[in-house]
Each structure stands twice: as structure tokens, then as C-alpha cells.
Amino acid sequence: MKQPHHSPHLPYSAYLVERRDLSEDTSLFRIAPEADALTELSSFVPGQFVQLSVPGGGEIPISPADLPAAQGTVELCVRRVGHVTELLHKLEPGAQLGLRGPFGCGFPLDDMAGRPVLLLAGGLGIAPLRSLLMHLLRQRERYGDITLMYGAKQPGLMLFREELAALAAAGGMRLYLTVDFAPEQLEGGYSCAIGLLPDLLKGFRFDAANTYAAVCGPPPLYRCLVADLERAGVAAQRILLSLERRMRCGVGRCCHCAIGQKLCCVDGPVFRASDLKGIPEAL
Numbered sequence: 651m652k653q654p655h656h657s658p659h660l661p662y663s664a665y666l667v668e669r670r671d672l673s674e675d676t677s678l679f680r681i682a683p684e685a686d687a688l689t690e691l692s693s694f695v696p697g698q699f700v701q702l703s704v705p706g707g708g709e710i711p712i713s714p715a716d717l718p719a720a721q722g723t724v725e726l727c728v729r730r731v732g733h734v735t736e737l738l739h740k741l742e743p744g745a746q747l748g749l750r751g752p753f754g755c756g757f758p759l760d761d762m763a764g765r766p767v768l769l770l771a772g773g774l775g776i777a778p779l780r781s782l783l784m785h786l787l788r789q790r791e792r793y794g795d796i797t798l799m800y801g802a803k804q805p806g807l808m809l810f811r812e813e814l815a816a817l818a819a820a821g822g823m824r825l826y827l828t829v830d831f832a833p834e835q836l837e838g839g840y841s842c843a844i845g846l847l848p849d850l851l852k853g854f855r856f857d858a859a860n861t862y863a864a865v866c867g868p869p870p871l872y873r874c875l876v877a878d879l880e881r882a883g884v885a886a887q888r889i890l891l892s893l894e895r896r897m898r899c900g901v902g903r904c905c906h907c908a909i910g911q912k913l914c915c916v917d918g919p920v921f922r923a924s925d926l927k928g929i930p931e932a933l
């Protein structure tokens with residue numbers, strides 16, 4: 651798939667190294683792209699996305715869950731929801747894939763430096779926020795307090811829970827977990843509240859005037875959390891939202907991903923809440 655003068659529209663070749671099931675419909679895919687693609691991916695900022703092509707299926711936008719530079723692989727946490735993701739979930743290690751990117755605007759890491767960071771993840775929203783979390787922890791001294799609040803429907807759908815518990819136990823971050831309901835005793839030595847993600851925020855004491863909040867989750871969560879964060883004193887320009895829209899070109903040419911006058915693929919997918927005020931369809 652490699653081209654002599656590489657166009658952003660053409661995927662580089664890549665192959666599936668490993669797949670790890672995280673829940674009944676969501677797996678972590680470790681993918682090795684060819685060397686030229688890795689060079690482009692070295693500029694990756696958490697929150698940006700890649701376009702993954704699955705032969706015989708098509709292309710889908712995915713925000714990497716991590717990009718461990720030393721390993722030369724990209725980690726994609728993908729839920730099986732339709733045609734392309736079904737095909738991806740059937741692949742075995744060694745399978746050929748295509749990858750282009752990174753695209754879009756990620757989290758404003760330089761602005762966040764020196765400040766507390768509060769990550770709020772609902773369901774699959776943990777995927778893009780995991781790459782931000784890994785970055786913050788790798789450069790721990792560059793940031794203030796790091797707190798992750800993560801809500802899932804039930805314990806079996808809580809992704810990366812052992813890994814997150816281990817990271818919290820190592821002391822670099824505070825972790826608050828919640829599930830909408832818990833049908834059985836929780837296993838695995840982690841504790842978690844029962845309730846919705848916004849409930850975790852209620853009564854949470856933090857330095858709201860300086861904090862950057864990064865939010866990713868199902869659409870109904872955004873409006874509620876933005877209001878709660880603003881009420882708590884976090885300014886709208888420091889509330890960062892990772893949005894999803896259906897995409898095609900990924901590079902600002904087709905307008906498939908329009909949000910008002912903005913394009914999710916180039917102006918986002920990470921937006922400041924202040925930039926979305928006056929665009930009712932954004933949230």
C-alpha cells in the first residue's frame with residue numbers, strides 16, 4: 651500500500667500483532683505499521699485519531715488508546731458495532747491492515763502543563779483518554795494532580811480495570827470508579843461506587859480554578875458534565891471534549907463530519923467547551 655509520494659488519503663500497510671479481549675464486545679488491538687507510518691505517527695498527540703482500514707470492509711476512525719513509541723506499535727481499543735468492526739474482531743495476529751494518520755487536534759498538552767488534570771470517562775470513552783493518561787503518567791513531573799473518574803454500565807464492561815487499579819496503586823494518580831449497577835460481588839480486588847459518573851463529581855473537592863477537565867463518553871454525558879464542571883468553577887475553555895462524528899476523508903475535504911461551521915476531523919475531535927457554545931448540535 652506504500653506510495654512513493656505519500657498522500658494523506660492513502661493508507662500505509664500495517665499488521666495485527668496481538669489482540670486482547672477487554673469485554674464481550676471490545677478488544678485491544680496492537681498494530682504494527684510500516685516504518686514510514688511510524689515516522690508520521692511519532693507526532694501523535696493523545697486525542698488525535700487514525701483511519702484504520704480493514705481489507706474487504708472499509709475504513710474507520712479510531713482514537714489510539716496508546717502509542718508506545720518504544721514498541722513501534724499502535725494500540726486501538728475497538729468495540730464491535732457494525733460491518734468494519736465485526737471484520738476486525740475476526741482477524742488473527744499477522745492479518746494485514748492499513749493505517750493513515752494521525753489526524754485532527756488532540757489535547758492541548760502545553761496548556762495543560764503544570765495544572766491539575768481531571769479525566770472523566772464514560773464507557774468506551776476510556777479509550778482515547780487512556781492515551782492521554784499514559785502520556786500524563788510518562789511525563790508525571792510536568793503536570794499537577796491527576797484524577798481519573800471512570801463510569802461503566804456494569805463491572806464486566808469496565809475496560810482496563812486491573813491496569814488502572816495498578817497505576818493508581820503506584821501512586822501517580824487518583825482513581826474513582828463507578829458502575830450503574832453491580833449484579834454480583836465485585837471480583838479482582840478493586841472497589842467501585844454504584845451510581846452514574848456525574849455522581850462521582852458531586853462533592854469532589856478540587857482546585858477547579860486551575861484544573862483542566864478532559865471528557866469522553868456517550869453523547870448524553872457531555873451536556874450534563876459540562877454544566878456540572880462549570881458550576882464547580884472550571885472555565886469552559888479548560889473543559890476539553892473529545893467528540894465523534896461519522897467521517898470519510900479524515901482531512902477536511904468532504905464535510906461529512908461538520909459540527910456547525912467546524913469540522914470534527916480537523917478542528918477536533920478534541921474541542922474546548924467554550925468553542926462549542928452557540929452550536930446546539932455539537933453536544
Ligand SMILES: Cc1cc2nc3c(=O)[nH]c(=O)nc-3n(C[C@H](O)[C@H](O)[C@H](O)COP(=O)(O)OP(=O)(O)OC[C@H]3O[C@@H](n4cnc5c(N)ncnc54)[C@H](O)[C@@H]3O)c2cc1C
Pocket residue numbers: 699709710711712713714715727728729730731732733734735736774777778893894895896897919
Ligand atoms: C474521532 C473518532 C474516534 C473514534 N474512536 C473510537 C475508538 O477508540 N474505539 C471505538 O470502538 N470506536 C471509535 N470510534 C467510532 C468508530 O469509528 C465506529 O464505531 C466505526 O466507524 C463503526 O464502523 P462499523 O463499520 O463497524 O459500523 P457501521 O456498520 O458503520 O455502524 C454501526 C453503528 O455504529 C454507528 N456509528 C458508526 N460510526 C460512528 C461514529 N463515527 N460515531 C458514532 N456512531 C457511529 C452507526 O450509526 C451504527 O449505529 C471513533 C470515531 C471517531 C469519529
Ligand code: FES
Pocket residue numbers: 896897898899900901902903904905906907908913914915916
Ligand atoms: S471527514 Fe471529511 S471533512 Fe471531516
